[in-house]
Amino acid sequence: MSQSTITFRIPDDEKELVSEYAKAHNSSLTELYRNAVLDKIEDEIDLKTLQNAIKISKEKKEMGISQDEMEELLNEV
Template sequence: MSQSTITFRIPDEEKELVAEYAKAHNSSLTELYRNAVLDKIEDEIDLNTLRKAMKDSKIKKEVGISQDEMEKLLDEV
């Protein structure tokens, strides 16, 4: 798999904070930044999927059920 390099600038005090965080979590700066960006993208995709599902549910006039009702249904299975 090919790789690319991304360079960006941050204030020195932020770099120190991030470097200490990475060190405390036994991670490299590269891993930390990559995971943070990918997690952010995944969260946004998940949120958009949820919003779409809620919109579709409203259009279909679907009705939700309580946790207790769901547990009763699952007990019947």
């Protein structure tokens, strides 16, 4: 798999904070930044998926149930 390099600038105090965080979590700066960006992208995709599901549910005039009702149904299985 080919790889690319991305360079960006951050203030020295932020770099120190991020470096210490990475060190405390036994992670490299590369791993930390890559995971943070990918997590952010995944969260945004998940949010858009949820919003779309809610929109479709409203258009179909579907009725939801409470968590308690769902747990009762699951306990019956």
